Amino acid sequence: xxxxxxxxxxxxxxxxxxxxxxxxxxxxxxxxxxxxxxxxxxxxxxxxxxxxxxxxxxxxxxxxxxxxxxxxxxxxxxxxxxxxxxxxxxxxxxxxxxxxxxxxxxxxxxxxxxxxxxxxxxxxxxxxxxxxxxxxxxxxxxxxxxxxxxxxxxxxxxxxxxxxxxxxxxxxxxxxxxxxxxxxxxxxxxxxxxxxxxxxxxxxxxxxxxxxxxxxxxxxxxxxxxxxxxxxxxxxxxxxxxxxxxxxxxxxxxxxxxxxxxxxxxxxxxxxxxxxxxxxxxxxxxxxxxxxxxxxxxxxxxxxxxxxxxxxxxxxxxxxxxxxxxxxxxxxxxxxxxxxxxxxxxxxxxxxxxxxxxxxxxxxxxxxxxxxxxxxxxxxxxxxxxxxxxxxxxxxxxxxxxxxxxxxxxxxxxxxxxxxxxxxxxxxxxxxxxxxxxxxxxxxxxxxxxxxxxxxxxxxxxxxxxxxxxxxxxxxxxxxxxxxxxxxxxxxxxxxxxxxxxxxxxxxxxxxxxxxxxxxxxxxxxxxxxxxxxxxxxxxxxxxxxxxxxxxxxxxxxxxxxxxxxxxxxxxxxxxxxxxxxxxxxxxxxxxxxxxxxxxxxxxxxxxxxxxxxxxxxxxxxxxxxxxxxxxxxxxxxxxxxxxxxxxxxxxxxxxxxxxxxxxxxxxxxxxx
Numbered sequence: 001x002x003x004x005x006x007x008x009x010x011x012x013x014x015x016x017x018x019x020x021x022x023x024x025x026x027x028x029x030x031x032x033x034x035x036x037x038x039x040x041x042x043x044x045x046x047x048x049x050x051x052x053x054x055x056x057x058x059x060x061x062x063x064x065x066x067x068x069x070x071x072x073x074x075x076x077x078x079x080x081x082x083x084x085x086x087x088x089x090x091x092x093x094x095x096x097x098x099x100x101x102x103x104x105x106x107x108x109x110x111x112x113x114x115x116x117x118x119x120x121x122x123x124x125x126x127x128x129x130x131x132x133x134x135x136x137x138x139x140x141x142x143x144x145x146x147x148x149x150x151x152x153x154x155x156x157x158x159x160x161x162x163x164x165x166x167x168x169x170x171x172x173x174x175x176x177x178x179x180x181x182x183x184x185x186x187x188x189x190x191x192x193x194x195x196x197x198x199x200x201x202x203x204x205x206x207x208x209x210x211x212x213x214x215x216x217x218x219x220x221x222x223x224x225x226x227x228x229x230x231x232x233x234x235x236x237x238x239x240x241x242x243x244x245x246x247x248x249x250x251x252x253x254x255x256x257x258x259x260x261x262x263x264x265x266x267x268x269x270x271x272x273x274x275x276x277x278x279x280x281x282x283x284x285x286x287x288x289x290x291x292x293x294x295x296x297x298x299x300x301x302x303x304x305x306x307x308x309x310x311x312x313x314x315x316x317x318x319x320x321x322x323x324x325x326x327x328x329x330x331x332x333x334x335x336x337x338x339x340x341x342x343x344x345x346x347x348x349x350x351x352x353x354x355x356x357x358x359x360x361x362x363x364x365x366x367x368x369x370x371x372x373x374x375x376x377x378x379x380x381x382x383x384x385x386x387x388x389x390x391x392x393x394x395x396x397x398x399x400x401x402x403x404x405x406x407x408x409x410x411x412x413x414x415x416x417x418x419x420x421x422x423x424x425x426x427x428x429x430x431x432x433x434x435x436x437x438x439x440x441x442x443x444x445x446x447x448x449x450x451x452x453x454x455x456x457x458x459x460x461x462x463x464x465x466x467x468x469x470x471x472x473x474x475x476x477x478x479x480x481x482x483x484x485x486x487x488x489x490x491x492x493x494x495x496x497x498x499x500x501x502x503x504x505x506x507x508x509x510x511x512x513x514x515x516x517x518x519x520x521x522x523x524x525x526x527x528x529x530x531x532x533x534x535x536x537x538x539x540x541x542x543x544x545x546x547x548x549x550x551x552x553x554x555x556x557x558x559x560x561x562x563x564x565x566x567x568x569x570x571x572x573x574x575x576x577x578x579x580x581x582x583x584x585x586x587x588x589x590x591x592x593x594x595x596x597x598x599x600x601x602x603x604x605x606x607x608x609x610x611x612x613x614x615x616x617x618x619x620x621x622x623x624x625x626x627x628x629x630x631x632x633x634x635x636x637x638x639x640x641x642x643x644x645x646x647x648x649x650x651x652x653x654x655x656x657x658x659x660x661x662x663x664x665x666x667x668x669x670x671x672x673x
Contacts, residue, residue: 090256281295408640411636417545473588605631
C-alpha cells in the first residue's frame with residue numbers, strides 16, 4: 001500500500017510541477033498575443049492586411065502607405081520585440097546572480113551610466129562617436145554597475161542595499177545629465193528626447209543590429225544557465241556541487257550589462273521592463289531559472305510591444321517616448337514588490353559606522369555661524385570674470401548685490417529648511433538615512449509644482465507653496481502607508497521612498513520630452529538652480545527659515561522623546577500619532593518651501609543631520625539647529641561653486657550639492673556595518 005501510494009505520488013509530481021510552467025507560458029504567450037494583435041490593428045490602419053507581405057518584400061515606391069509600413073511600422077514592432085526580449089533576459093540574469101527580485105538595469109544604475117557616457121562623449125569627445133554609441137554605452141554602464149557593487153559590497157550585496165545604491169547612483173548620474181543638458185540644451189535636447197526610450201524607426205538598421213547581439217546573449221545565458229541555477233543555493237552548497245561562483249557571476253553580469261548597453265545605444269533607456277517580465281513570470285509559476293529566462297523574456301517582449309502599440313494607437317507613436325511610459329507603469333510595480341518584500345531585519349537601525357564624540361551641545365552651532373557668515377561674504381564678493389578672479393568691494397559689491405544677493409539668500413534658506421526637514425524625518429522615523437530626497441517628499445513637491453506650471457501658470461508664490469506642501473505631504477503619506485508592512489524598517493522605507501521618487505520622476509520625464517517651450521526653464525529649476533530667484537522670493541524664504549528656527553524650541557520635547565519608542569512616549573503623556581503627524585507636516589512644508597527654491601534633489605537633508613551627529617552635538621534642539629546651519633553652509637558654498645567652477649557657464653546649486661551628497665552617500669554606505 002505504501003509503495004503504491006509512493007509510486008502514485010511520484011507520478012503526480014511531474015504534473016504538479018508542470019502546472020506552474022504552463023501558467024507562466026500562458027501568461028507570456030497571452031501578453032505577446034495581445035501586443036501583436038494590437039500591432040496588427042495599427043498596421044491595418046496603414047495598409048490592408050493583403051498588402052503587408054508585398055510591402056515588406058517589394059514596396060511600391062509611389063505608395064506612401066507601403067513605405068511607412070516597410071520602413072517605420074514593421075521595424076518598430078521588431079525593435080520592440082527585440083528590446084523586450086533583451087531586457088527581460090538582462091533582468092532575469094541580474095535577479096538570479098544578485099539573488100535580488102528587485103534587480104534590473106534601471107534600478108541598478110546601468111541605464112543612467114550608459115546615458116551619462118553618451119552625453120559626456122557628445123560634448124567632450126565627439127570623435128568617439130565615430131565608433132558608434134554601443135562601446136560608449138557599454139563603458140558607462142559597466143562603470144556604473146561597478147560603483148553600485150562596490151557600494152553594496154560591505155553589506156554582502158544584500159538586496160535592499162543593492163537597490164538603494166543603484167537608485168542613488170541613478171539619481172546622481174541623472175542629475176549630472178540634467179546639468180549637461182542645461183548648459184548645452186540645443187546640442188543635447190534631441191539626444192535627451194531620444195534617450196528617453198523612443199522606439200520610432202526609419203529603417204531596419206536598428207533591428208538588424210539588435211537581433212544578432214541579443215541572440216548571442218541568449219545563447220551565452222543558455223550556456224551558463226546550469227551554473228547559474230546553482231545560485232539558488234547558498235554559496236557553500238553551490239561550491240560543493242562544483243560551481244565556480246566568481247566566474248559564473250562575472251559572466252552573468254557581463255551578459256546583462258552588454259544587453260542593457262546595446263538597448264540604450266539603440267533606442268535609449270526603457271525602464272522597468274526588465275523588472276516586470278521576470279517578476280510576472282515568477283508570480284505565474286516560473287520557479288526555475290531556465291523558465292524565467294525564457295518566459296520572463298517573452299513577458300517583457302509582450303509588455304513592451306503592447307505598451308508601444310498602445311501609444312501608436314493613441315498618439316500616433318510620436319510622443320511621449322515609450323521608455324517614459326514604461327517607467328510610469330513600472331515604478332508602481334517596484335513599489336508593490338518592495339511592499340511584498342518583507343525585511344529580514346525589521347528592527348534594523350541604519351548607522352553611519354561611527355559613534356558621535358561626547359561634547360557640549362551648542363559648541364558646533366556657535367562655530368558654524370562665523371563660517372556661514374564667511375561663506376556668505378565669499379559668495380557675495382568673490383567671483384570670476386574673463387580676466388580671472390575678482391574680489392568685489394565698495395561700489396562693485398553694491399552693483400553685484402542685487403544679482404548675487406537673492407541667490408545667496410535663497411541657497412542659505414533652502415539649505416537650512418531642507419536640513420531641518422531631514423533632521424525631523426530622521427528623528428520621527430528612527431531612520432538615520434531618511435531625508436526629503438530619499439523618501440519621495442521632494443519629488444512629491446516637484447510634481448505638484450510641475451502640474452502648476454502647466455495647468456495654472458499664473459499661480460503666485462503663496463499658492464505654489466501650498467500646492468507643493470500638499471504634494472510633499474501626500475508623497476510622505478504614501479511612503480508611510482507602504483512602509484507600515486515592514487514595521488518601518490529603515491532600508492525598506494527608503495526603498496519605498498526611492499521607488500516613489502522614480503514613479504514621480506517618470507512623470508517629470510514625460511513632461512520634459514514634450515517639446516513644450518516651458519521645458520527648458522523647468523529643467524533648470526529641476527536641477528536646483530537659484531539664479532532665477534527674485535528678491536521677494538529670497539526675502540520670503542529667509543523669513544520662513546527664521547520663523548522655523550524660532551519655532552524649533554516648541555518641538556524640542558517631542559523630538560527628544562519620540563526616538564525612545566512609542567511605549568515610552570505614551571507613558572510620558574504624548575499623543576504619538578497626532579505629534580508624528582504634526583512633525584511630518586512641518587517637514588513637508590519645509591521641503592515644499594525649499595523645493596520652490598532649489599529643486600527636488602540635493603541630498604542636503606541627508607548629509608547635514610549626519611554631520612551634526614558625527615560632530616558630537618547632543619540634544620534634540622542643538623542637533624536640529626546645527627543640522628540647519630550645516631545645510632545652509634553647504635548650499636551657499638554649492639551655489640558659489642556652481643557659479644564659478646565652469647565659468648562662464650553656471651552649474652545649478654542643486655546639482656553641485658547632489659554631487660557632494662553622492663560622495664557623502666558613498667562614504668556612508670561604505671561605513672555601514
